[in-house]
Amino acid sequence: MLRILQFLYSLRAFLLxxxxxxxxxxxxxxxxxxxxxxxxxxxxxxxxxVLNTQSEVLGFFSLGEMNEKLLDQNTxxxxxxxxxxxxxxxxxxxxxxxxxxxxxxKGARVISQxxxxxxxxxxxxxxxxxxxxxxxxxxxxxxVVGRIKSVSKNYAVGISLLNTELLVSxxxxxSDVYGSINWDGNDxxxxxxxxxxxxxxxxxxxxxxxxxxNAIFPEGIHIGIIQDIERRDDQNYLNITVELTxxxxxxxxxxxxxxxxxxxxxxxxxxAEVNNEY
Amino acid sequence: xxxxxxxxxxxxxxxxxxxxxxxxxxxxxxGVAFGFLYVMVILDLPISIKPIPLLLIGFGLGLFIDVFxxxxxxxxxxxxxxxxxxxxxxxxxxPTGGYDDNNKPNLREMGLSWYIxxxxxLVLAYTLVFFLVDTWGTGNLLEAFNKGFFxxxxxVALAILVQLLFFKRRxxx
Numbered sequence: 001m002l003r004i005l006q007f008l009y010s011l012r013a014f015l016l017x018x019x020x021x022x023x024x025x026x027x028x029x030x031x032x033x034x035x036x037x038x039x040x041x042x043x044x045x046x047x048x049x050v051l052n053t054q055s056e057v058l059g060f061f062s063l064g065e066m067n068e069k070l071l072d073q074n075t076x077x078x079x080x081x082x083x084x085x086x087x088x089x090x091x092x093x094x095x096x097x098x099x100x101x102x103x104x105x106k107g108a109r110v111i112s113q114x115x116x117x118x119x120x121x122x123x124x125x126x127x128x129x130x131x132x133x134x135x136x137x138x139x140x141x142x143x144v145v146g147r148i149k150s151v152s153k154n155y156a157v158g159i160s161l162l163n164t165e166l167l168v169s170x171x172x173x174x175s176d177v178y179g180s181i182n183w184d185g186n187d188x189x190x191x192x193x194x195x196x197x198x199x200x201x202x203x204x205x206x207x208x209x210x211x212x213x214n215a216i217f218p219e220g221i222h223i224g225i226i227q228d229i230e231r232r233d234d235q236n237y238l239n240i241t242v243e244l245t246x247x248x249x250x251x252x253x254x255x256x257x258x259x260x261x262x263x264x265x266x267x268x269x270x271x272a273e274v275n276n277e278y
Numbered sequence: 279x280x281x282x283x284x285x286x287x288x289x290x291x292x293x294x295x296x297x298x299x300x301x302x303x304x305x306x307x308x309g310v311a312f313g314f315l316y317v318m319v320i321l322d323l324p325i326s327i328k329p330i331p332l333l334l335i336g337f338g339l340g341l342f343i344d345v346f347x348x349x350x351x352x353x354x355x356x357x358x359x360x361x362x363x364x365x366x367x368x369x370x371x372x373p374t375g376g377y378d379d380n381n382k383p384n385l386r387e388m389g390l391s392w393y394i395x396x397x398x399x400l401v402l403a404y405t406l407v408f409f410l411v412d413t414w415g416t417g418n419l420l421e422a423f424n425k426g427f428f429x430x431x432x433x434v435a436l437a438i439l440v441q442l443l444f445f446k447r448r449x450x451x
Contacts, residue, residue, distance in 0.1 A: 013329035017362040020337045024358060027344075027351030028411060047299075047345045054300055114347065116306045118413045121348035157348060164416050185416040 048111070048155035052125055055111040059252065066252060073141045103218050106131065106256040113160065115248045118185040120160040122146060124254065127154040135216065137257045143222040143245040144168060144181075144210060145254050161223075162188055162248055169214040170223050173207040175200070181208065181223055181242065188248050191224065193240040200238065202229055208242050215265045218257060291319045294440075295339075299346040310425050311432035316343055317404055318437045320360055321397055322384050325377050329365055336361030349412070356407040360400055371395050385441040397434050405429045 008015065059066075106126065113122035126132050128151050138145040138158050146160040147168075159166050161183060168181040170193065179196040193208060206226045212219030224242035231238060259265075298316040306312050320336050340357030344350050368383065373392065385393045409422040409429070 013333065013362070016330055016333050017358060020333060020358045021355055024337070024340075024351040024355035027341075028355065031350035044345065050299070051346070112303075112346070112348075114303070114349075116309055116312070117349065118416050118418070119349070123348065185413060185418055186421065 044152055045154065048123065048125075048152065051112040051123055052155075055109065055125075059109070062252065069141065070253075104258045104260060106136075106258075108132075108156075108254055108256055110251050110254055111155070113248075113251065115160070115162055115188045118164055120162040121149070122158050122160050122251070124156050124158060124256075125154070126256070127152050127156050129153055131258075132156045132256060133258060135262060137217040137221075137259075138254050139217065139221050139257065140246065140251060140254045142247060143224065144217065145246055145248075145251055147216060148256070160248070161191070161244070161246070167194075168217070168223065169211045170208050171211040172196075172200075172202055172226070173209045173220075175202070175206070177202065178211055178213070179208075179240070189244055190227065191242050191244055193226070193242050194237065196238045196240055198231065198236060198238060202226060202238065202240065204229060215259045215262050216257075218259070287322075290322075294319055295342070298343060303347060307428075307432060311428040312405075312425065313436050314401070314405065314408075314429065314433045315436050315440065317357065317360060317401060317433065318440065320357060320364070321400065321437070322382065325368060325381055325383055329362075332361045332364060333358060352408055352411050355411060356404045359407055360404045363403060364400060367396070367400060384445070385438060386445050390438070393438065394434065397437060398430065401433050401437075402426065402430045405433070 108124040108126040108130075111123050111125050114120045122138075122145070124132075124138075132148060132151050134148055134151055136148040138147060144161055146158040146163070147166060148156050149159045150157050161168065161181070164183055164185045166183070169178070170181045171178045172193075177196055177200050179193045181191050182194050183191045196202065204226050208223045208226065210217040210219060210221045210223060222245045224244040226240055227243040228241040229238055230240075295316050298314070302313040302315055316339065319339060320332075323332060323335065336357040336359075337354050340354035341351075343353045343357075347353065368377075371392070373388075381387055383393075383396055388396070405426040406423070409425045410419075413419070413422040
């Protein structure tokens with residue numbers, strides 16, 4: 001018995017090494033699930049405030065450009081509002097109340113993000129106290145950015161579209177053909193559109209938008225433009241490369257969208273044992 | 279290590295870590311060369327340090343960097359490995375006659391060629407583990423080796439540059 005203890009004691013450095021590596025691997029694996037709380041990430045108070053200060057200082061230098069972008073978007077929204085604003089006459093009937101205001105939008109600033117790893121994340125300066133919840137969609141005026149993964153009191157961490165774990169339900173706008181956008185981990189400008197059957201007549205230049213099926217994003221938020229279509233004889237699906245409309249190197253301000261019907265839909269999917277992608 | 283050198287080492291470590299999380303985090307030369315300058319803190323610990331504190335420092339430091347990178351566990355795993363192989367590698371690259379009692383494994387005391395033979399393989403092991411974990415499951419092995427290789431060169435070059443610029447020279451290098 002003493003021999004065994006002595007033997008183990010002589011190996012103590014190696015044993016500690018193995019234990020620490022196992023802890024690290026456990027952290028990696030538990031952090032890799034696209035949903036769920038993670039403690040050791042940049043949404044905690046210390047790193048959040050450091051990153052927030054840094055982004056405030058750096059943000060000062062891009063204020064002009066930001067203002068121009070916001071102005072452009074305001075103009076577009078005003079045009080849209082003009083079209084939607086109904087004239088006050090009896091022909092405009094009120095729709096079913098179940099369809100009303102099922103979406104809620106919030107604005108936030110990105111305080112930290114990575115874009116050159118295979119699993120990229122971003123941190124925003126809004127958290128639980130601003131009503132941010134796990135599972136909200138993140139987008140900006142250019143297109144889809146990602147999805148909230150974990151939330152602390154003041155900050156939240158989102159998993160970026162540039163993360164091989166994230167699938168976004170999407171469709172080809174012109175033909176309404178459904179597929180899933182997934183990043184392949186290579187170039188931050190391109191992603192793949194998966195599960196589009198071979199018989200579909202897609203064209204280079206077609207726009208890809210969110211489908212509205214996954215209850216995270218509303219229908220019609222831009223994702224990208226088809227850049228290349230490859231048809232292989234031995235595969236059931238087309239190999240479609242999509243050029244992303246979001247410029248991830250310059251994501252500063254983002255919108256968060258919450259589907260108020262999410263919980264109801266989610267429990268419905270669970271009951272029906274449907275695997276919904278996020 | 280006396281109190282004075284301990285304090286100056288801590289100050290140096292904090293500066294390097296701040297540079298890592300505020301500047302180098304946002305930098306990737308040509309999209310492949312990442313600078314993991316903070317491993318310098320582990321590399322520069324005194325030669326006489328015991329393996330167990332070294333492992334714990336590696337793990338803790340890696341986890342701290344992970345928090346800012348949102349790469350939970352990845353830096354911790356790689357830095358622990360770095361801490362584990364450092365004593366063995368130091369034994370292998372010891373100069374004839376062994377180390378002096380107060381030798382520190384840095385450029386100033388050991389010279390450029392020794393420093394490169396010491397740092398390059400250790401940093402290579404670090405970056406390879408990091409990028410293999412990062413691209414795990416995506417099948418981009420080539421990409422991981424590519425990033426690991428160039429990040430190693432960039433990191434070691436940065437480490438040498440920092441030591442040339444900010445460390446007082448004792449002998450000619």
